Amino acid sequence: MSPDSLGTELLALAATVLAAALLSPLWTAARGRSRYAIRTAAVTACLLTATATGLAWVNRQVDTYPTWASLLGGNPAAAAPAENAAARGAGTGEVIATTVTGHASNLTLPMYVYLPPGYAEHPSTRYPVVEALHGYPGSPAQWLHRLHVETILNNEIDAGRMAPTVVLFPYQTPDPTRDTECTNLAGGPQTETFLTADVPAAARARFHVRTDAAGWGLVGYSAGGYCATDLLLRHPGQYAAGASLSGYATPGIPVGQGTENTVYNDLWRLAHLPIPAVSLYLSCARTDRAPLRDALALARAARAPLTVTTSYVGGGGHNAQTWQAMEAPAFDWLSTSLGRPVVPETGEPRVAAISSPAAGQ
8 A cells, every 4th residue: 555545645644533523522521731742742743644645645746756765755656557468458558667877967867658559569669758747745646646647558558549659757846845947956956967968878778769859758747848948948959848737838837046046947048049849738727827827938939940839728727737738638648759669670650650649728
C-alpha cells in the first residue's frame, strides 16, 4: 500500500474517525492529575489524524510522494509501477523504471519510460521521443496514476493517430519541497541541464531512439507546461516541438540574477531574442484564467519561423480531469510535428500513416 493509494487515504480517515469517537469518553473518564495528559493526548491524536487524512488526500491527487521511500527521503521512485507483463496484449506498450545519472548536472534521479508496442520486436527501429514533464507539487507518478497516460498512449497508437513513440517521464524536482520550474537555479539544482542534456544522453544510450532534434519533443501540464514551452524555446537544437497543457509564460520563482524576468520569461524571449524554428501547442480550459491569458499572449507574440497551435476546452479548470482530456490531442499533435520512427538502414518509416488531430483555434 503506497502513500498515494486509496487504501492509505481510507486508513488515515478511519484513524481520524476513531480518534474523534474516543475523544468524548476519554475526556469524561479521565480523573485526577492524569486527566490533563490524557485529554491532551486525545486532542493531539484528533489533530494529527485529521492532518494525516488531509495530507493523504492531497498526495493522492498530485503524487508528490508515490512511494514510502520518497516520503522518507530515499529514492523517489524506488519501484516501478505495478505491471503484469504476462497479461499485456500484443498491442500494448510497457512502462519501466530506470535511473538517470546526470554527469552534466550532477543530479541522479529516477525516470519512468514508456516503450511503445513492438519496441522489443524491432530493435533496429529508431523511435521518436517525447519528454513528459509533471506539475508542482507532483511527480511523474501523476502521469501514470491520475492521468492514465499509458492507456491513452496505447489507444492513440493503436488507432493510428499517433506513431509509436518512446515517452520519458523524468523528475524535475530533486527535492519534492522545492520547485525548480525546470531551470538552472543559482546555487541550486541544475534541472534544466538534467532535462536537456542528461536525460537525452541516457535515453540515447539505453534505448533505440532517434538522435536528431526532429525526433524529439516535450509535453507538460501546469508547471510542466511552462517547462515544455520554455525548454523548447531555449533548446531548439534539442527539440522540434512542445505541447503545454495549462502552462504559463513566466516562472513563479526567482531563478537567479533576475533572469526570471528576461531569458526565462518566454514573452520577453519572443520580443527580444531570435525566434527559433520550432512548433508549439498551447492548450488550456477557457475558465483557467492565468494559463488562458498567457496562451493568448504567447500566440500573439509568436512570429515565423515559430508556429503556434492553440486548443481550448470550454469547461474544466486547472486539474487532473482537464489535463487528461487534453492529453490525447496533445500527443497526436506532437506525433504529427515530430519525425517518424525510422530504420537506419533504409531511412524509411516502418509505421502506417497517422491522421491529423483536430484542434480548435
